[in-house]
Amino acid sequence: MTASLPPYESPVPGSAREAAxxxxxxxxxxxxxxxxxxxxxxxxxxxxxGVAVLRSHVMWGDTTVFVDPKAVHDVxxxxxxxxxxxxxxxxxxxxxxxRDTDQPLEVVxxxxxxxxxxxxxxxxxxxxxxALEVASVTDLYAAADWLERECYDMFGITFxxxxxxxxxxxxxxxxxxxxxxxxxxxxxxxxxxxxxxxxLKIDTSGGYSTTELSIAEAFNDLPEDMKQRLRxxxxxxxxxxxxxxxxx
Amino acid sequence: MSKRxxxxxxxxxxxxxxGQPIRAPLSVRSQxxxxxxxxxxxxLESDHMLINIGPQHPATHGVLRLVLELDGETVVRCVPxxxxxxxxxEKIGEYRQYNQIIPWTDREDYLNSIGNNVAFxxxxxxxxxxxxxxxxxxxxxxAMELSRIMSHLVWMGTTCIDxxxxxxxxxxxxxxxxxxxxxxxxVGARLTTTATRVGGMAAEIPDGWMDGxxxxxxxxxxxxxxxxxxxxxxxxxxxxxxxxxxxxAEEAINCGMSGAMLRASGVAYDVRKDFPYLDYETYxxxxxxxxxxxxxxxYLVRVEEMRQSIRILExxxxxxxxxxxxxxxxxxxxxxxxxxxxxMESMIHHFKLVMEGPRPPIGEVYVPVESPKGEKGYYLVxxxxxxxxxxxxxxPAFVNLSAIPRMVEGHLLSDVIAINASIDIVMGExxx
Numbered sequence: 001m002t003a004s005l006p007p008y009e010s011p012v013p014g015s016a017r018e019a020a021x022x023x024x025x026x027x028x029x030x031x032x033x034x035x036x037x038x039x040x041x042x043x044x045x046x047x048x049x050g051v052a053v054l055r056s057h058v059m060w061g062d063t064t065v066f067v068d069p070k071a072v073h074d075v076x077x078x079x080x081x082x083x084x085x086x087x088x089x090x091x092x093x094x095x096x097x098x099r100d101t102d103q104p105l106e107v108v109x110x111x112x113x114x115x116x117x118x119x120x121x122x123x124x125x126x127x128x129x130x131a132l133e134v135a136s137v138t139d140l141y142a143a144a145d146w147l148e149r150e151c152y153d154m155f156g157i158t159f160x161x162x163x164x165x166x167x168x169x170x171x172x173x174x175x176x177x178x179x180x181x182x183x184x185x186x187x188x189x190x191x192x193x194x195x196x197x198x199x200l201k202i203d204t205s206g207g208y209s210t211t212e213l214s215i216a217e218a219f220n221d222l223p224e225d226m227k228q229r230l231r232x233x234x235x236x237x238x239x240x241x242x243x244x245x246x247x248x
Numbered sequence: 249m250s251k252r253x254x255x256x257x258x259x260x261x262x263x264x265x266x267g268q269p270i271r272a273p274l275s276v277r278s279q280x281x282x283x284x285x286x287x288x289x290x291x292l293e294s295d296h297m298l299i300n301i302g303p304q305h306p307a308t309h310g311v312l313r314l315v316l317e318l319d320g321e322t323v324v325r326c327v328p329x330x331x332x333x334x335x336x337x338e339k340i341g342e343y344r345q346y347n348q349i350i351p352w353t354d355r356e357d358y359l360n361s362i363g364n365n366v367a368f369x370x371x372x373x374x375x376x377x378x379x380x381x382x383x384x385x386x387x388x389x390x391a392m393e394l395s396r397i398m399s400h401l402v403w404m405g406t407t408c409i410d411x412x413x414x415x416x417x418x419x420x421x422x423x424x425x426x427x428x429x430x431x432x433x434x435v436g437a438r439l440t441t442t443a444t445r446v447g448g449m450a451a452e453i454p455d456g457w458m459d460g461x462x463x464x465x466x467x468x469x470x471x472x473x474x475x476x477x478x479x480x481x482x483x484x485x486x487x488x489x490x491x492x493x494x495x496x497a498e499e500a501i502n503c504g505m506s507g508a509m510l511r512a513s514g515v516a517y518d519v520r521k522d523f524p525y526l527d528y529e530t531y532x533x534x535x536x537x538x539x540x541x542x543x544x545x546x547y548l549v550r551v552e553e554m555r556q557s558i559r560i561l562e563x564x565x566x567x568x569x570x571x572x573x574x575x576x577x578x579x580x581x582x583x584x585x586x587x588x589x590x591x592m593e594s595m596i597h598h599f600k601l602v603m604e605g606p607r608p609p610i611g612e613v614y615v616p617v618e619s620p621k622g623e624k625g626y627y628l629v630x631x632x633x634x635x636x637x638x639x640x641x642x643x644p645a646f647v648n649l650s651a652i653p654r655m656v657e658g659h660l661l662s663d664v665i666a667i668n669a670s671i672d673i674v675m676g677e678x679x680x
Contacts, residue, residue: 013517027524033377033609060374060613089517090504091616096629096638110614110627110642114501114515117522121614143504146650154338169331169679179339186343 016086016115025117031061039063039120041085041113048078054125064121072109072124073135079111079120080140087111087120090141093148095155097182107134107157126157136161154180173202296324299661303332307410307665310675314652314664321660326653330646333679341639345605346372346446349639353626354440356641357677359402360620362431363395365444370525371615371626372446375608378575384448386568389526390461391443392617393557393564397468398427399620399672400550404475407547407669411488416475423464423471430460446606447581448574458565465561476551489544493655493667500541503651506644507622508549509671513541519618531560543670550672553620580606605634614642621645621672645671646678 014024036058042065045053052071057064067075079087091110098105104125112119126132136159138144148159149168156178159165167174176189188195302313311332317325337356341349353368354361366388373380380388401424405417428438435443435451443450479485495505500513510517518535520528536552538545574581582601587594610632616625622644629638648671656664 013515013522024529025522025524026529027527030379031374031377033611059611060377062612062614064612088501091623091625092614092627092640092642094627094638094640096612098637099631099633108627110625114517114522119523119614141504142499142502142654143647143650146646147504150646167331169334171331179336184339186339 013114014117016113017117028061034059036061039065039118041079041087041118041120044082044085045075045078049075062119062121064123066123066125069124069126069134072122073137073140075122076109076111076137077140079113079122085113085118086115087113087118089114090137090143090147091119093137093144093151095151095157095180097155097180099182101128101182104128105132105155105157107151109137132157133160135159136165138162154178156181301664303329308668309406309673311679312649312668312673312675314668316656316661316664318661321662323656323659323661323664326656326664328649328652330649330675331679333675335680337680338639338641341636343635345634346375346608346636347605349636350444351440351442354442355676356643356680357399357619357621357624357645357674358439359399359674360395361439362391362435362441362443363399363617363619364624365441366392366395366526367615367617367619367624368626369444369446370617371613371628372608374613374615375611375628375630376446376580376606377609378447378577378580380448380575381572382569383571384573384575385526386564387449387453387573388444389528389531389564390561390568392526393560394427394430396557396620397554398424400554401427403550403620403669403672404547407666408479410665410669411485413479413482413485416478419471419475423468426464426468430457430464433457433460445574445581447577452573458568461561461565465558465565469555469558472551472554479547480551486544488663488666489547489670490542491540492543492659492663493670494540494542495651495655496541499651499654503654504647505622505651506648507618507620507672508536508546508553509622509648511536512538512545512549514539519616519623523616525615525617531563533559543666546670607632607634616642619644621674621677622648641677641680643677643680645673649673649678 034057038056038058042053042056042063045065045067049067049071052068052075054066054068056066076087079085089112091112092108093110094108096106096108104127107124107126109122110119111122124134126134132155134157136144136148138148138159139161145162145164146168148162149165151157152159152162152165153167153169166172170179177184179188190198297318299316299318300313301316302308303311308314313329313332315327315329316323335355337352341352344352350365350368353364357364401420405420405424408414408416408420431441431443432438434453434457435441495503495509495513497514500510501515505513506517506519514537516535516537519525520533521535533556534552536549536556538549578597580601582588583591583594583597588598589595608630610630612627612629614625614627616623618624623642624644625642627638627640627642628636631637652668652671655667659667
């Protein structure tokens with residue numbers, strides 16, 4: 001993790017808000033479904049990035065801004081580093097796929113400015129059928145490391161520039177696909193019999209990943225048969241990725 | 249020459265086979281410092297040891313697996329592995345109505361189940377555009393603060409065990425038992441409470457329940473102070489925790505820490521103050537903030553949070569208003585059972601709500617709350633049907649745990665246990 005640290009004014013949340021003379025936050029009540037005061041950072045983004053900021057809306061009090069997939073890293077870096085905005089806290093990275101398959105898949109960043117006590121939702125739309133790739137923000141926020149890995153694991157979105165993009169909740173050799181995609185059946189892609197047989201085939205002695213073994217260079221010292229077992233456990237059979245004939 | 253002397257000769261550098269100090273030549277090294285040269289000491293610096301902790305290990309608080317590379321006893325590198333408890337909560341939520349998701353929220357952070365129930369329905373209610381009743385608001389505050397104390401009691405008790413203190417564990421678990429008895433009286437369940445519904449609560453508090461809560465508010469600070477006295481100035485406790493696993497404020501923010509992990513580093517970020525919900529801005533309480541961000545400060549912050557929770561509970565008990573518990577909104581609230589069995593319209597209404605479920609308008613919300621672990625939020629996306637398109641849990645312990653390599657590297661193996669305990673992980677929430 002090589003995330004750089006943003007310019008840091010004050011550790012006191014709400015300091016910028018107080019300095020600007022804005023009132024203390026209160027519990028929101030009777031929020032409108034759509035419309036309402038927009039987060040002022042969106043206007044600044046429009047001015048700075050022009051057409052790369054596609055559109056924005058306010059829903060249930062939160063502002064969502066849609067940006068061009070190519071510009072998202074610059075947008076987030078600007079929001080983080082500009083002291084007039086100071087979105088120094090990454091809340092969440094996730095994705096949304098709609099049941100309507102024509103709708104694009106959305107990657108969602110929730111960022112928060114502690115000094116301004118503001119919250120912004122940044123979205124990127126990845127059209128159906130296009131390559132699911134966006135830029136990683138691990139160089140901006142260390143928190144993005146596992147969040148992006150989870151998003152990759154669950155949705156199959158590649159975060160370009162992530163130093164160690166591999167599965168996190170599912171195991172390394174999991175080959176049924178990405179569970180939170182809408183075309184992934186609730187019970188899994190393989191039949192129960194196939195899942196069981198794969199589970200039984202897992203070699204428990206291959207519990208360390210090859211990266212870990214190379215830490216201590218212990219892998220080279222292993223006996224040849226164990227090395228082969230480990231390699232076999234890591235290899236993914238491409239035929240197993242295809243849907244079975246009964247469609248389950 | 250006995251056998252034991254030979255073992256000593258092999259095992260102890262600088263002692264010969266007769267148990268006498270070796271007459272080793274003293275040589276001059278690096279700017280005049282005298283060093284003892286041991287001619288037959290094996291070369292150990294080049295070997296790093298790979299050690300595996302977990303997933304089945306009592307000190308990992310569940311099924312966390314850490315692979316550590318050790319240089320002697322110092323951690324050089326740490327690779328965490330999670331996912332052993334992954335159940336696909338978010339996937340299952342896409343196939344459930346909003347009220348049917350509430351039982352799942354019990355089971356992710358199972359030490360804070362009633363707090364999760366409240367957090368989830370706060371998100372769902374914003375998605376439906378519902379304003380809850382004043383009585384329900386105060387009861388939910390009571391639920392959240394009880395839940396915070398329960399979770400912190402488990403954290404403090406298990407951390408004591410990890411670091412080697414047994415007595416406070418028993419005292420604290422006794423208090424936790426009292427709290428679970430209170431919850432059992434209210435909603436009938438101890439751990440898996442499912443206490444809330446969209447638009448209200450599952451049950452009104454029973455008669456005399458407030459007396460039980462008042463007794464707890466009266467008695468609990470004594471236990472807490474005694475346990476605190478056992479630990480805060482305890483030399484062993486301080487030796488194991490002070491200066492261990494420290495994060496600076498900048499690092500903690502950049503790593504996305506929240507809750508006590510962030511506040512121990514000196515950042516007074518508390519969702520209850522910064523993004524209030526349930527009228528928290530009207531309660532008089534302080535945010536506990538540490539200075540050094542080490543394990544000891546995290547401990548102090550959590551103890552102080554329990555005291556502040558008691559303050560909030562006292563105020564909530566004072567202001568609990570009478571009035572209806574659930575909102576008067578037939579879109580989400582079932583008709584009374586007597587009507588549902590006697591009137592045709594109410595029966596149809598009941599049937600439709602149970603079978604089809606309430607439908608929120610198209611939209612999306614993210615509502616954060618301050619859970620005992622940190623900032624927990626439910627991100628709900630609706631396409632207008634009765635089941636969410638996406639139910640995302642923002643897991644505070646997941647993000648907090650992701651910084652464990654940064655915290656443990658350079659510390660001793662035994663400190664890994666203390667640091668891991670200080671994160672307050674619940675694998676149910678991390679793996680979901």
